[in-house]
Amino acid sequence: MHQVAILGVGQVPVREHWDRSLRELAVDAARAAMEDANVTQIDALYVSNMTSDRLNQQRHLGVLVADFLGQWGVEAVKLEAACGSAGSAMRQGILAVASGEMEAVLVVGVEKMTEMPSEQTTAALTTAADADYEIEQGVTFVGLNALVMRRYMHEYGYERRDFAPFALNAHANGAKNPNALFRQPITQKTFDEGRTVADPISLFDASPIGDGAAALLLVPAAKAPQAVRVTGSAVATDTLAVHDREDLLWLKAAEQSVRQAYAQAGIGPEDVDLFELHDAFSIMAALSLEACGFAARGQGVRLAQAGEILPNGRIPIATMGGLKARGHPVGATGLYQLAEATLQLRGAAGAAQIEGARIALAQNIGGSGATIATHVLQRP
């Protein structure tokens, strides 16, 4: 199998982009990644997106992006795994390079969510869960996460405000990232005053949607010895419905995919310098830290309370703001994570730079832990 390197990175700031269409956002990020890599012709294009069929009346994004990028003729397809779409697209891009057939593969995640009334956005997001056995009961996607968080609090004796360190860290870090949606630090008081979205999830436990696009240009590592390398790549699944899990408080697909990714890279959690995790809700950040070996069961929140997730802590997370502050344009999020991790390993993360970062972990989650893509990136 050919080793893969990330030669180019492109991002669009996460915003409400009233003046840019779905295709324009995607092409902006794609072009930036190609320019960063100094590549003008690609062999294949993988596009990730979750909601465009409903919120933009547009499907068939592979050819849409290829066409408007001026890469006429190129092989192109869209991948979807709910909010884990981008991590899954990255995985396919890697396999395409690994097959030996491709020399330059572009992976683009794009989502444009802020044009439609919010009830339509909410309805589009619920399709990530099980339509017949979950959504049919009237529960929303945030409602499912609230059930998990409530159980976690009950089991391990936490209060709502114990989760604040995740939001405080994310917003402090987002303030240093020009591409973040929210660029203001928040205080414990702000967190405490956050209204309830779905009890016990407060406004500051939940990530905001947004419009955005991020892209990576992948090449065989042998062609780019100076570029950041992908040394681990794995996708695993759990049951789709949360109620089917033996253990509500364990992200089995995170554990399985991270175990594979660590093994491929020949590393363990102790070697990881930063972790771009999927903090769509603060409960998911806690569970990811536990499943990936950074905290014992029920101790993810305590790790955050101890300051170990801060930029100077044992395992910095959401270093550019995470889903919470950078924003969560769902089908693009996994590529923002990977783009940010790449910048960190290049030493190009600006004010958000984690000093001396050599190994980064990125984890993208679809549904309530149903599809999880985990990647290990390393400085060459």
Place this chain on the structure above:
Amino acid sequence: MHQVAILGVGQVPVREHWDRSLRELAVDAARAAMEDANVTQIDALYVSNMTSDRLNQQRHLGVLVADFLGQWGVEAVKLEAACGSAGSAMRQGILAVASGEMEAVLVVGVEKMTEMPSEQTTAALTTAADADYEIEQGVTFVGLNALVMRRYMHEYGYERRDFAPFALNAHANGAKNPNALFRQPITQKTFDEGRTVADPISLFDASPIGDGAAALLLVPAAKAPQAVRVTGSAVATDTLAVHDREDLLWLKAAEQSVRQAYAQAGIGPEDVDLFELHDAFSIMAALSLEACGFAARGQGVRLAQAGEILPNGRIPIATMGGLKARGHPVGATGLYQLAEATLQLRGAAGAAQIEGARIALAQNIGGSGATIATHVLQRP
């Protein structure tokens, strides 16, 4: 690159399946393919689908199918390229095996379209075209194909009834396929009496939607010397919008992908024994025959009129009924084509068997020629 073989084939009859849900259809086909291959554990699952987010309120089909198939934990993702989704998923399955990382890959196409009012189905299908520049004008997907057919008739001097041989052949062949939606041969009179769907496309120029699922189990060819091999695999794109093409009557992405696939297989059109083409509309069948080297420009219809597309003709097409008579469950169609081609090469196509078939071509189209996946299969 590892050579790939098709070890298992599974199909569900194309019907209005009132008693089977989306996930049940997918699992039925998947299980049949695994049983056919005598494989109980897979390494990865690729699911293709176009409309489930709208017509079944369900996205995230990778994990949905993995979960209900009992393949807990397995890597899984959904791919979408409109009606070319299944051919594109096959391509990714092949690259996954070719990467050397996977030993058993399941590719499943599924679509359940007949539960919703037909105007919703029509709206879901239009998202294959360009929302901003085509659909915004009020044109439907069949309307776009009607424009192409009208131009073809004008350019080459054909009448509507000249296209009848495509429908007659498809329905005669579908009558021999137990999985086909329509199993009655039709006559020229039936064709002539077909009502107009979108002038000049008649009812018998257009394929019917349906509920269905088809699956293939892929393995490295070295592990299955007796199995049908994939010797060519390519995906190419054109402009998304039909009006952006330099030449309205030439399927550039068909030409490009078939050229690549022929080159990989070391064959030419003269070596092909049967061609499962994308006869969503009879005009697309004519254009595919021309782009793939079986007829000169404007001669695809004449080839059909000369009987050369019949089972005993020069290049049999739609040998199990094609999209026209087997039915067109959009995101599953490309896998039905490949499943049927595999059965033909195994000599297991029953009454529809093409005698002595050794090499088959399968071509799946997304949009009006925007994404085209072409595969060459060969008897070992």
